[in-house]
Amino acid sequence: MSAQDQLQPGEEILYRAHVTRLTLAPLVALLAVVLAFTIFAYTVWPGYAWVAVVSGLLTLCLAVVLAWRLFRLRSYEFVLTNHRVIYQTGILAKSSMDSRLDKINNIELRQSLWGRLLRYGDVEIDTASDTGVCRFADIANPLEFKRAILAAAEQYRAGGFALPAAAAGPSGAERLRQLKSLLDDGLISREEFEAKRKELLAQL
Numbered sequence: 001m002s003a004q005d006q007l008q009p010g011e012e013i014l015y016r017a018h019v020t021r022l023t024l025a026p027l028v029a030l031l032a033v034v035l036a037f038t039i040f041a042y043t044v045w046p047g048y049a050w051v052a053v054v055s056g057l058l059t060l061c062l063a064v065v066l067a068w069r070l071f072r073l074r075s076y077e078f079v080l081t082n083h084r085v086i087y088q089t090g091i092l093a094k095s096s097m098d099s100r101l102d103k104i105n106n107i108e109l110r111q112s113l114w115g116r117l118l119r120y121g122d123v124e125i126d127t128a129s130d131t132g133v134c135r136f137a138d139i140a141n142p143l144e145f146k147r148a149i150l151a152a153a154e155q156y157r158a159g160g161f162a163l164p165a166a167a168a169g170p171s172g173a174e175r176l177r178q179l180k181s182l183l184d185d186g187l188i189s190r191e192e193f194e195a196k197r198k199e200l201l202a203q204l
Contacts, residue, residue, distance in 0.1 A: 007081065015148040017078035020120035020140040024069060031062040078136050080148055082156065085125060087134055099134050101149075101156040103127045109146050125149070175200055 007013070038055040045051060077088040085104075088096040104127050111121030121142040125134045139145055176197065183193040 011081050011083050013079055013081050014152055015080040015145065017136060017139050017145045019073050019076050019138050021073065022118050022120055023138050024066065027062065027066050027069070031059065031066060034059045034062060078139065080152055082152060085134070085149060087136065097134060099125055099127045101153040104149070104153050107146050107149055109142055111142065
């Protein structure tokens with residue numbers, strides 16, 4: 001189940017935030033160094049094959065860890081709609097939490113020096129609901145996410161995101177015309193037509 005499946009009638013997605021992959025940079029750098037050492041040991045030290053084997057196993061482990069962390073990043077869904085902010089995570093078992101726009105009291109943005117340089121950081125939402133504080137960690141372009149939430153909350157409180165009214169059904173006259181058309185096409189009998197006509201007239 002994705003965040004899309006949780007949308008209510010009239011609810012639309014305004015913004016999708018993503019966890020930055022820059023947090024994986026140290027692991028990628030370490031993998032590159034170990035891989036380079038493995039190749040070096042295999043080509044330059046043929047008499048010490050065990051060194052290349054151990055280094056190769058370490059490279060494989062790091063590659064598996066990196067692949068797993070990349071897969072986990074795809075399980076995070078941070079979605080802003082015209083009614084709420086949805087936080088969902090999990091691969092097999094899903095955990096979801098949402099904060100309605102009218103319950104948001106404060107939004108804080110936290111960035112380290114590297115976060116400011118590489119444009120990622122944490123967005124923390126303080127709400128008046130039971131969920132309290134909701135923290136979105138290591139978000140790419142966190143300032144844009146914060147601005148989008150503020151704009152959506154302001155418009156929601158101003159009444160600009162009201163749910164659309166249910167579409168009006170056909171009028172009584174239109175339903176009578178449809179019924180007459182069914183009779184003319186031979187899809188219903190005269191008795192069925194008269195019974196349904198009286199029922200429609202009673203509802204007008």
